[in-house]
Amino acid sequence: MNNKALTLFFILLEIYRVCKGTLLVIFPPDSCGEHPCSYFETLEKGSLVYFSASTLNFITLFTLLCFYTVELRREHKIQHYLAVNDKLSTDTDSIHLRIDHLTEERKHNLSTVHRLYKHMGYGTIFVVSVNILCSTYVMFFDYFEHDGPIDLVTNTVLLASKVYDILTILLADKHVYLSAYRKEKLQFNDVNPAKCSPLTSVPHSVLNVHQDNNPPV
Numbered sequence: 001m002n003n004k005a006l007t008l009f010f011i012l013l014e015i016y017r018v019c020k021g022t023l024l025v026i027f028p029p030d031s032c033g034e035h036p037c038s039y040f041e042t043l044e045k046g047s048l049v050y051f052s053a054s055t056l057n058f059i060t061l062f063t064l065l066c067f068y069t070v071e072l073r074r075e076h077k078i079q080h081y082l083a084v085n086d087k088l089s090t091d092t093d094s095i096h097l098r099i100d101h102l103t104e105e106r107k108h109n110l111s112t113v114h115r116l117y118k119h120m121g122y123g124t125i126f127v128v129s130v131n132i133l134c135s136t137y138v139m140f141f142d143y144f145e146h147d148g149p150i151d152l153v154t155n156t157v158l159l160a161s162k163v164y165d166i167l168t169i170l171l172a173d174k175h176v177y178l179s180a181y182r183k184e185k186l187q188f189n190d191v192n193p194a195k196c197s198p199l200t201s202v203p204h205s206v207l208n209v210h211q212d213n214n215p216p217v
Contacts, residue, residue, distance in 0.1 A: 010181040014068065014162070021159025022061040022128070024135035024152055025053045053138045060131040067124040071180050074117045078177045081106050081195045082188035092173045099175060103197040114177070121166045128163060132156055 026039050043051060081102060088094065099107060139152040169178050177188040 017158045018064045020155045023057045025138045053134045056131050063127045067120045070120045074113045077113050078188050083192050092175045096175045098191045101196045121170050
């Protein structure tokens with residue numbers, strides 16, 4: 001299975017994880033007569049605190065969806081402009097020298113989307129943290145007897161692993177580009193020769209390793 005197929009699989013997994021991990025109070029384990037309460041039934045009999053927490057759940061979901069659009073753009077850029085080369089070093093200085101072989105436009109695009117990813121990443125982590133705190137309050141004080149805390153912990157763990165993945169990328173050294181969707185956290189430490197500027201000379205080792213790259217876009 002190639003990188004793009006694996007990326008698609010992990011994107012679908014992310015969609016499931018983000019929905020379960022953000023809508024923490026939307027479907028609390030409560031009953032309305034002989035059937036489980038729907039969201040609107042719970043909202044109708046719920047408190048102002050529950051309404052506020054459920055609104056924050058949807059805001060968090062929207063924030064994460066916006067973050068994912070940036071993350072997918074970043075993943076697209078690094079997979080098209082860069083490459084994984086086990087024969088080359090992975091230190092930040094060496095990678096910086098190789099990135100200099102890209103065209104000025106591509107270097108600018110790569111830097112811009114990576115910087116945007118960092119800004120969105122820190123903002124998303126903040127919103128997710130506030131959402132978890134508010135949802136925890138609702139579950140522990142309104143649905144403690146209905147296994148609410150158990151469901152909360154289970155769903156929070158799903159999203160906590162995503163937050164950890166984001167932090168891993170955010171805290172990486174400068175010029176270290178880690179994949180956001182590969183579980184082994186691939187580090188892109190080389191450039192795609194097809195994306196290099198014609199004004200720069202591509203290292204001979206790079207050309208030998210990447211004869212099967214995608215055509216320029």
